[in-house]
Amino acid sequence: MKAAVVYWSGTGNTAAMAELVQEGMQSAGAQAELLECNSVTDLSAYDAIAFGCPAMGSEQLEDSEFEPVFDSVKKALSGKRVALFGSYGWGDGEWMRNWEDDCRACGIQLACESVTVNGAPEGADAEVCRELGKALV
Numbered sequence: 001m002k003a004a005v006v007y008w009s010g011t012g013n014t015a016a017m018a019e020l021v022q023e024g025m026q027s028a029g030a031q032a033e034l035l036e037c038n039s040v041t042d043l044s045a046y047d048a049i050a051f052g053c054p055a056m057g058s059e060q061l062e063d064s065e066f067e068p069v070f071d072s073v074k075k076a077l078s079g080k081r082v083a084l085f086g087s088y089g090w091g092d093g094e095w096m097r098n099w100e101d102d103c104r105a106c107g108i109q110l111a112c113e114s115v116t117v118n119g120a121p122e123g124a125d126a127e128v129c130r131e132l133g134k135a136l137v
Contacts, residue, residue, distance in 0.1 A: 001137050002045060003030040007052035008037045008066035013087035014054045017121045017129045021050045021085060024133020032133070037069040048081035048111070048136045055088035059095040077108045083136045085115040085129065111136050 003025045009015035018034055025032035030048065043049055053066045061067045084099055093116050100114060112135040117125045 001030045001047045003032040003048040003050070003133075003137050004035055004043060004046045005032060005050045005052065005133075006035045006037055006040050006043070006069070008054075008062050009052070009087075010054060010056070010062065011087075013117070013120050014052045014085075017085050017087060017115070017117060018050075018052045020121055020126050020129035021052070021083075021133040021136075024130035024135075025050075025137045026133075027130070028134040028137045030133075030137040032137070037066045040069050040073065043073050043076065043080075046080065048083075049077065050083045050085060050132065050136055052085045053099075054086045055091055055093075055095040059088075059091045059093075059098075061095060061099060074103070074106050074108060077103075077106070081111040081136055082108050083110060083112050083114065083132055085117075085132055087117050087119065087121070089119060 007018040
């Protein structure tokens, strides 16, 4: 299976999560690539894609780099295995719930439960990120 982890990170926490998700994918036998969102134009070659973005501002997706890329590819995600993850430092996860709702409205069926981590992914949080990667592929 060919898989990708597409992410944007402001502080490095979501980047660390992305690396752990990739590790999980690879441990489950997938060929997994790590892609910063600004390098993504076409995801048609991938069977499974994990998207990662932290909560920004008033609990929303990063809107200058990540959200435009996600918006440009989301209609092409139907039939693919998709998962979401991201870090936050405040709030209650509203940005993730809104992101999941947006996916469902576009016909994207999420393959597993989304993962949110407060701060850096350490200990049990790191393992949850790896498990997301395994569950996706």
